[in-house]
Amino acid sequence: MTKRMSAEDKQKCMLELLHDKKSFFQLKELEKMGYKEKKISLATIKDTLQALVDDSKVHLEKIGTSNYYWSFPSESAVKRKKKVEELQKQKLELLNHSEILQKNISEAKKGKEISEEREQLELKLAELEKTFQEQTATIDRFKECDPDTLNALKSKSVIAKAAANRWTDNIFIIQSWCRDKFNIETSDFNKQFGIDENFDNI
Structure with missing residues (x-):
């Protein structure tokens, strides 16, 4: 029984086939060679080639009415070299960036070293x-004795007293009106509305 090939193995075999042949082929030709020389299932060769095209490892161009596939070993070498150069450039940039960061960290730490004086x-x-x-807490405790605070409290007390007396007078007016209008005794009025008998102005 033939061992089943993985998708990665199929791609590797097809790429080797194209590199060995160093020419241009149509799909039918590659299916025939792939099956015969690399033992790849005919039904999977088209998808395998498409995966290689998507990864830019194989070229696919339409010439006239036919599609042609090709890939040369030199192209892979050039691509690998270019990739290595890009990675080396990125590595150098990262090293430079790292050096700058280390320098900034060192500068930021200056004057912050732990010392006996510090x-x-x-x-x-x-x-x-x-x-x-502690002083703020003490001031808060004695603030109630501050003349300005006492004067402010006194003013508020006078205003509150005047307001309370106004409401008391209003209640007396309502009592009188109800007594005259509905013949309700003051005691009954107070009882009805929960007003204490000693209710009076302050």
């Missing part, structure tokens, strides 16, 4: 920040 300065800074926070 450690002392950092400790001093931490102490100052702690002192500042």
Whole structure:
């Protein structure tokens, strides 16, 4: 039983066939040679060639009414050489970029080396920040005794008292109106609306 070939093996065999022949062939010719010389299934040769064309390893051109396939060994060598040159160029660019980054990192680290003087300065800074926070907390605790704060609270208290008395007067007016209009006693009105008997202006 013939061993089944993988798609990669078929492509390799067809490429070897074209390189060995160093000529131009139609599909029918390649199917015949591929089956006879490389033991590739006839049904898969067309797809194998198309895969090689898609990978730019084999050329396909229509001449007149026929399609011709070809691939020369020298082309593969040239392509490999070009690819190697491109990779080497990319490698050089990456090395240069790496050197620039390393230089920038070294520059950024200057003045940030750990030293005894720096450690002392950092400790001093931490102490100052702690002192500042403690003083801020102390100021907040005694802020209620600040004259400006007390005056502001006093003004707000006067405004609140005046507003409360206005609402109280309005309620008294409504009580009187209901008493006169509907003959409702004040005590009944207060009971109905949950108003305390001692309700009065502040």
